[in-house]
Amino acid sequence: MKVRRKIIRIDEELCDGCGLCVPDCAEGSLQIVDGKARLVADKLCDGLGACLGSCPTGALQIIEREADEFDEKAVEEFTEKQKKAAPLQPSMAGCPSARLQTLSPMSPCQVANAPGVQTGSALSHWPIQIRLIPPTAPFLENCDLLVVADCAALAYAGIQQDFLNGRVVMMGCPKFDDQQLYVERFTEIFRTRKLNSLTILIMEVPCCHSMLQIIKTAWDAVKPDLLIRHVVVSTRGEIKEETNW
DSSP: OEEEEEEEEEOTTTOOOOOTTGGGOTTOOEEEETTEEEESOGGGOOSOOTTGGGOSSOOEEEEEEEEEOOOHHHHHHHHHHHHHSOOOOGGGSSOGGGOOEEOOOOOHHHHHTSTTOOOOOOOOEEOOBGGGOOTTOGGGTTEEEEEEEHHHHHHOTTHIIIIITTSEEEEEOTTTSOHHHHHHHHHHHHHHOOEEEEEEEEESSGGGGHHHHHHHHHHHHHOOSOEEEEEEEOTTSOEEEEEEO
């Protein structure tokens, strides 16, 4: 029987097939099919939206439409069938570019004793794009967060040792990416994660300053107890301005 109720909607244009939403759906109603998240059947979705927070691209939303009634018995039968099926190997599921990884940065001693290694990366995790890091990422908890505008990473030569070392990084372009997605992402991070500090590294060009407005909008929504450092880099790679909020 069809009724008007809340149910998940998947924007195929935004969905990159990362698969992070699948384990968050207790009913098993979401699966990756042909590189996209798909709703297996309306009756398997309870419409509560537990999967929303894990989507890094904002492809999932709860809408109200005509749909089959949620069927708990059908869910039990479906999940039991899934358990009996051969488990999917992690290496075969989702998009590798969005798979969460915690890395081990090389120490100066390791770099010095590693043949053929010219420099050691201070990167402590993957992915690094704002769009791809869900607020639930474990490396965000109790971290010193570095938000970097894409161009600043290339303009400032000492970014590894001066900014990235010891920090979790989120990188993006406020001009070409979805600013509302950024606001929602940082709002959720401020709401659900305890951050030790936040450093924002941007370029002197006008379009880059919208990153500050994005962070301020998210901060105003939650008002976390957080020290924020704001650094502006010139197109010649020099630090032009540095302030604390």
